[in-house]
Amino acid sequence: MSPLPGANRMEQLVESIAERVVNLVLDAIDINAIVGQVDVDGLIDRVDVQKIIDRVDVDEIVSRVDVEKIIERVDVDEIVSRVDVEKLIQRVDIDSLVQQTELGTIIAHSTSGIASEALDVVRAQGVGLDDFTARWVNRILRRSSAEWPKGPEKLLMAPPAPVPPLAAEASP
Amino acid sequence: MSRPPTPADMGRQGNYAGAVTRLVAFAADIGASWGIFTLALAGLGFAINLVTGKQVNLTSRQILALIAIVIWEFVYFAYQWALGGKTMGMALLGIRVVATDGDPITPKQAVIRTLTLPLSFLLMGLGFIGILLNKDRHALHDRLAKTVVVYSWDARAARLRWLAKQEPVPPV
Numbered sequence: 001m002s003p004l005p006g007a008n009r010m011e012q013l014v015e016s017i018a019e020r021v022v023n024l025v026l027d028a029i030d031i032n033a034i035v036g037q038v039d040v041d042g043l044i045d046r047v048d049v050q051k052i053i054d055r056v057d058v059d060e061i062v063s064r065v066d067v068e069k070i071i072e073r074v075d076v077d078e079i080v081s082r083v084d085v086e087k088l089i090q091r092v093d094i095d096s097l098v099q100q101t102e103l104g105t106i107i108a109h110s111t112s113g114i115a116s117e118a119l120d121v122v123r124a125q126g127v128g129l130d131d132f133t134a135r136w137v138n139r140i141l142r143r144s145s146a147e148w149p150k151g152p153e154k155l156l157m158a159p160p161a162p163v164p165p166l167a168a169e170a171s172p
Numbered sequence: 173m174s175r176p177p178t179p180a181d182m183g184r185q186g187n188y189a190g191a192v193t194r195l196v197a198f199a200a201d202i203g204a205s206w207g208i209f210t211l212a213l214a215g216l217g218f219a220i221n222l223v224t225g226k227q228v229n230l231t232s233r234q235i236l237a238l239i240a241i242v243i244w245e246f247v248y249f250a251y252q253w254a255l256g257g258k259t260m261g262m263a264l265l266g267i268r269v270v271a272t273d274g275d276p277i278t279p280k281q282a283v284i285r286t287l288t289l290p291l292s293f294l295l296m297g298l299g300f301i302g303i304l305l306n307k308d309r310h311a312l313h314d315r316l317a318k319t320v321v322v323y324s325w326d327a328r329a330a331r332l333r334w335l336a337k338q339e340p341v342p343p344v
Contacts, residue, residue: 123193123266123325130190137304148307151322154274155186 184323186274188309189267191300194321200261205248209241246286254282258324266325272308272318285317 138145150156220228252259257277258268269277292299292312299312308320
């Protein structure tokens with residue numbers, strides 16, 4: 001507080017005058033014109049962006065981002081509809097892709113799959129006929145093979161884990 | 173495919189193989205061995221013709237051809253059984269020969285089995301009747317060589333392969 005009487009009022013008056021002056025000056029300034037005079041490109045050239053980036057804690061920022069919310073706001077259909085798939089495919093190096101994915105191996109697998117499937121069927125038919133023949137022989141000889149050994153003990157494995165039923169078998 | 177491997181086929185690895193599968197495998201082996209022999213004879217005749225310029229028909233020399241076929245059949249069966257316990261036909265049908273206790277067949281057993289195989293034929297095929305009647309499905313040559321024939325086909329894997337290829341069932 002000022003020791004002189006009326007000094008307070010004087011200070012308030014000076015402050016209000018200064019405020020008015022500043023407002024008048026700001027009103028008079030055309031900021032757009034000033035910004036227009038600034039060489040923004042030159043200014044940006046001087047900025048060491050790498051240093052700024054180095055000072056940013058990206059992990060901290062990312063940890064604050066709610067990715068789910070961002071994804072919800074993205075219209076994926078709209079983005080996909082804008083993509084020119086033809087152009088995209090033309091940019092794909094098919095040869096390199098084939099080398100990386102070993103498509104040849106996949107084709108070989110599918111071919112061998114057909115062969116093994118045919119073999120499986122032949123073998124399954126064989127096992128079925130084996131059982132059929134053995135059943136009839138036992139029936140004719142009026143004997144039961146239930147107590148007979150299934151095979152050499154060393155080769156008989158533990159019972160296998162349950163296998164999911166076939167779709168056709170599962171449905172009534 | 174008409175018959176996928178069923179749960180009844182599961183866990184058959186190591187079980188005694190039945191008569192039908194063994195018969196089909198043997199027929200396949202006879203076909204394969206004759207085919208290879210005929211091709212080899214034709215190739216040999218062609219090579220002799222190329223070198224000497226003379227037309228030679230090896231099949232017309234019956235005694236020589238008979239000796240060659242006997243030796244060839246011996247080599248075909250004995251070598252393959254000694255090597256992995258299975259011939260081409262057996263591999264096709266998913267069966268293999270093992271010692272009676274389940275151990276891999278020895279070269280000595282392979283040779284004895286091959287030499288005694290014709291005995292099962294010479295007794296009007298009665299040597300094979302044990303496959304139908306005996307509890308361990310021994311043929312005469314099996315008994316003499318102390319071997320048994322078991323399934324080596326992994327029906328469980330086959331069933332899983334078959335299931336994997338099925339169309340997914342639409343939700344009800």
